[in-house]
Amino acid sequence: MIASTRRPERLPIAVKAVAALGLGLSLAIARPGGPPAVRAADDGLGTRSTAVYTVQPDQHRVHVDVQVSATNQKSDTQSVRYYFVSAGFFLQPEATHLRATAEGRTLDTTVRARTGYSVLEVRFGRNLYHGQAIAMRISYDLPGGAPRSRADIRVESAFVSFTAWSFGDAGDVRVEMPAGFASSVIGGPMDVNGLQEAGQSLTASDVTDPASWFAVVTGDRPDALSSEPITLGGGERFVVRGWPEDTVWRTRVADRLERGLPILERLVGLRWPVRGDLEVTERAAAVLEGYAGFYLTDENRIEISEELDDLTIVHETSHAWFNQRLFGERWINEGLADTYATLTLGELGLAWQPIPMPNRTSSAAFPLPLVSWPPPGRIVDTTTEARELYGYNASHAVIDGLVREVGPAKMRDVFSAADGRAIAYVGAPPAESIGGAVDWRRFLDYVQERGGSTGAEALIRKWVVDAAGAKELDARDAARAAYARLVEHGQAHGQPWLPPMSVRSPMAHWTFQLATTRIGEAEGVLVTRDSIATEAANVGVTVPASLRSAYQSAIADLGPVQAQADRELGVLRAIGDAGREAGAARDVWVQLGLLGGVEPMTRVEAARADFQADDMTAAQAAVDDAGRLLDGAGVVGRERVAGAVRVALFVALVLAVLVAWIVRRRRRVARRAAVAALTQAAVPDAAAPYGTLAANLPTEGRPPPAAPAAGQADGWPGASAPMDPLTGAEHGDED
Structure with missing residues (x-):
């Protein structure tokens, strides 16, 4: 996958090339009986060709051999006989060592230079009348240009690039590549035959429209490249692979990588993302399809033009970070690559060509803003080139403005968030990852939320959306x-x-x-x-x-x-209400009800403690307890007073009964004591003689006294209770 490209430098050869055409340059008209008259003719000479391009890296050239058959197809009239004396062909402007032969002799040729091509006239050396044909051989060389020369042809020991044309009205084209070169074609089409190891042959048959046919042929021989491994202090590994003939390019690229990458890595703030070696390969400007460089992420490979452009070298290197893996839209990555390349070159003290501010009203501006900038494609005309230049310049205008506002330090935060796909809006936990591609929307979120930009939205509105x-x-x-x-x-x-x-x-x-x-x-x-x-x-x-x-x-x-x-x-709120109620003045009934019990304020304090311990259930229960205690205290107080009264009455009654009992008992004791005293007084003295009352003894002849009747006291006729011997009062037995 092509991650990115560097801005166009010049049009590729496909724009300059003009397909070869067979031209009837002059036509002689012979009249019978007189000298010929000459007038121009537009057609009538048919040409068919077979062109063979043989690549010769050891001689740094492509040798071209064209076999042409020219036939006069112009019919004579009764008064005019037509014949041709020459034929014309379009030719590559780099052609050298031109030679034309026919029928064992050398033909005269004339070459007239034009912009982007030359016109070759080949004279037959005889008149070519109607129905006659001539077989010619045209040969020439296409010399490879030196690195960074204006020539579009390169024929090096490790790389070949040139454009093949067809000749005449119709023809065949064949390209012979030497062994070891892997061939590719832009344009054509051409079939690739054979194996790379033995040498490939590229063919196109029956080309009938030479005016529009061309083929940009390239060949790579990787094992012939000069390789220079580079390992930096942080473990970053590069392999600089250039043409053996171009030591200047390899030296420049290696120097810029060794000195520039540590600066670039510090500015970006992310770890080096490439595992293994990053290959940096030299390419001809003409085969980069109009661009100065490519970064191929899937291959860990950079292709950089042979041109010694420091901005391109650092720009492409920065695409190790700035590619679709970090940001999903082309304008973001290209703008960042240009901006950070300039920052790096600034720290290195190197100069670069200033990047112009684009004109939004120019014809090169897109029908839609940068968000619709298409992927890179082959630059085939000036319109495409102008569009690409506008895209690069506008992207740089946006990103350079943002970086200048927030600074590299804040941009490192932006890159870190984008790299982790973190959410732009930060909350309490570590920033969550939300995945997905980082388009212009999320990029705007990042530069505002992480970068602190206040001007980003205005730039986005102006250039992007x-x-x-x-x-x-x-x-x-x-x-x-x-x-x-x-x-x-x-x-x-x-x-x-x-x-x-x-x-x-x-x-x-x-x-x-x-x-x-x-x-x-x-x-x-x-x-x-x-x-x-x-x-x-x-x-x-x-x-x-x-x-x-x-x-x-x-x-x-x-x-x-x-x-x-x-x-x-x-x-x-319940705790507050309970606290106020528990702390309010209490009437006597509540005080009596709470006396000796749980103080409601202790339950309120428990509720406070439970709340702080985040136990809302326990806190509410404690509040409810406090409420129940206060709500029931008055009733309890009244019940306590009523119960006390009942107890007091009961106690009084018990005391009264007890007092009465005590009084009675004391009286009984006293009575018994008195009786005992009287009884003791009636007992004779022990020293006195015993005697018996005669009256108590039955008289002879009289019956004994009858037993006491019921209800009478024992021994006391007619009495219901004993009589107190002191007072003479009667009283019953006391228990």
Whole structure:
């Protein structure tokens, strides 16, 4: 794949070449009985040719041998007899050692130079009448020009380049290449026959339109190139391969690589991307299709013109970085290659041809802007050349302006992001990779977001995009304004809250309608965050980091983040309400209800601690506990008072019963003591003699006294209770 090309230097030989034509230059008219009269004729001489081009590298030339058969096809009239005395052919202007022969003799020739070609006249040496023919042989050499000469022919030991023409009205063309040369053809067409090792033959048969037929023939013999390996301090390896005859070119290229690449690598800031050897090969300017150089990425090979152009050498080397692997559009890579080549040459103290500012209104300007600059193609005319020059110059104008504004240091950040396919809009985590090619859209994002450019969009609008691209930029402007406000909003309250991927991804992919929707969702989260910060300050807590982390790491839907924010805010407000309620003055009932129990403020403090520990469930539960404690304290207080009253009444009743019992018991004890005293007084003295009352003994002949009736005290006729011996009162037994 051709990654890039260097700007055109001059038109290729295909533009200068003119196919050979057979010309009847003069026609003699003989009248019977008189001298011939001469007048011009436009046709009547038919020519057919077989041209053989033999490449002779050892003699630095191509030998050409043309066999021509000329036949007079002009019919005579009754009064005029026509005959030809010469034939004309177009000839390469470089032809030397020209010789024409026929019928064993040398023919007279005349060569007249024209711009880009010569006209050869070959005189037959006799009159060629109607129906007569002459076989001629024309031979000449095409000498190879020295490197950097104006000649378009090169015949070196390792490289051959020339243009083959056909001759006459019709003909065949054959090119004989020496062994070892690999042949290729531009134009023609020509068939390639044989093997490279033995020598190839290129043929074209029955060329009937010589005016438009040509073939640029090239041959390469890689094993004959002089090779010079170069290894730089950073391990970069080159092989400079040039024509053995051109030591000046090899010396210049090697010097510019050795001194220029370290500077170029530092300016770009990316590692050397080429694995193995980068081959730099010398090519003839004519075969580069109008360009000064090519970088072939798939082959790790640079082809540079034999011209000693320092800008081209460094430009093509920079394409090791600046190719489709880094940026997907031609104008970006070519503009960077030119700009960084000039920066490198500036540090080396070398001069270069200034790159002009293009005229956007010139006829060379594209029908469409740089975004539509086509891939490089063969430059076959001045229109194509002018278009290519405009593309290179306009690309340089854009990139040079950007690099001058942001500087190489910031551009290194741009290159690093592009190399990693990182998202231009940076969030909290390391920049995510979003893949895909870096077109003008992402390039603009990079130079603004990573490079800090303020003038990039104006340059893009002026030089790069068409009307459709301008509309995209309009939509982008509105989205970027909203994005900037979101970023600014995120800076509030100390620690910044950077936009999440759910916002940054549609911004990077230029889906601005979705981006605007996501920005609105993100603003909603930040508004809730602001309320959380206010409530947290009032409550006296630190907001946990989880919400910020969830916001910054959101990939798509911000709904869960908003729900988390709403919950945090709800818990905070509940904590604040609970704290105010727990700290308010309490009536006697609440105080009595909380007496000896859990203080609600301790649950509020627990809720604060749980909130800071990012345990919203526990925090809400603690708040609920505090609320339940306060809500139930008044009832509990009243219940406690009522219960105390009930207990007091019960205690009083118990005390009353107890007092009554005690009084009764004391009376009984006292009574028994009195009875005991009386009883003791009635007992005779132990020393006194015993006696028995006669009255208690039954008299003889009388019945004993009857048993006491029911309800009467024992031994006390007619009494229901014993009588207190002291007071004479009656009382029952006491337990």
